[in-house]
Amino acid sequence: MKSLIKWGLAVTLTVSAFLPSAAFAQGYSDVSEKDTHYENILTAQELGLMTGYADGTFQSSKPLQRANVIKALGKLQLRLSGETLESYPYYGTRPFRDIPRTHADKELFKYSIIVKDAGIFDGDPNGNVNPGKLMSRQQMAKVLVNAFGLWDAEDLEDTVITDLDQAAWYFQDYILLLSHFGVTTVTEYRPLATTTRGQFASFLVRSYDVMFDSPIDSIDEYYVDLLPGEQPELPDHVFVYLENGNMFSTPVEWDLNGVDLNTPGEYVITGTLKEFPGETATATIYVYSEDEWMEIEE
Known part of the structure; x- marks a missing residue:
């Protein structure tokens, strides 16, 4: 049975967002370090x-x-x-x-x-x-x-x-x-x-x-409903919302260590954000038994 992903918002955070560092990309033949830009x-x-x-x-x-x-x-x-x-x-x-x-x-x-x-x-x-x-x-x-x-x-x-x-x-x-x-x-x-x-x-x-250079207002939070043995379909990007009104889609890597997807229960996992070092996204995985799933369907 296909996983159901629900969307929500995480708790508001107040730390500063990540600023891009100085570049180390491939240079150009006509641009030297003396160039103002x-x-x-x-x-x-x-x-x-x-x-x-x-x-x-x-x-x-x-x-x-x-x-x-x-x-x-x-x-x-x-x-x-x-x-x-x-x-x-x-x-x-x-x-x-x-x-x-x-x-x-x-x-x-x-x-x-x-x-x-x-x-x-x-x-x-x-x-x-x-x-x-x-x-x-x-x-x-x-x-x-x-x-x-x-x-x-x-x-x-x-x-x-x-x-x-x-x-x-x-x-x-x-x-x-x-x-x-x-x-x-x-x-x-x-x-x-x-x-x-x-x-x-x-x-x-x-x-x-x-x-x-603006505090983070919120980060998307995800909810997944599963039957035992199913794998969660989690996004590879999440949205980060800044207090200045901007939003940013950033890659996320989820940590499923310690999650037993064969056992019914509620599991909260975190994901590290590539563009915002030190910040995490949250996902809650609900693993239901067959009987519980039938009750939900009804």
Whole structure:
């Protein structure tokens, strides 16, 4: 008989979430340690958010197209949700007019649906997202705040951006939020300038750090009903919910030592979380006798 898995939430925790460490990924032929964005470029690669070109270069100073940002932030959403490009449900969201289902870049189409569904990109009044245009720094501020949930700021008066008046008024708060959280470390933000690939790598990694520098609110807890001798069907990923409103799907390894699945009883097991060292998920396994199972069925 197939196991029944029920979903619930664990007890609220209050410890800080795990921040990604400095990267030790494969480097690029044109990026040296003297590059201002060196470590963040490697970390962005390690996180699977940015990659280089086929010739082994990264081209840190190259201006960034909106399509590049759509793909990177789409990858982030997949990482957070535990979905893949193959498993993500694409058919509940209307495509952008300029990235239709028939678009030549099938991968871009899929990521555009993901970021639109997540509310990261909303398109212009005509329903276009303009993937071929360059990404300005003021536009970048908005999508980073949306993608990483950088809203939890009680006071923005501690920020000092000397050229904020150059930004459109509807981008100004987003820029101040980046400054407040340390995602941008400059006082002259240059809102109308284009974003380079190196700058984007640093924006991504700093935003990622801020997102996970938040206490854990809860961790999914699982309940499994079994007959003697059955094996529990436990998930290989669990969701961790942070107090800033973000959630993260992380791999889990369950410890079944000491559990006698042939003997009726209640067994509580724990699982270690790959992305959150020191934190554990919990699952409760109920092994019922045949008579007890019949009573439940009735």
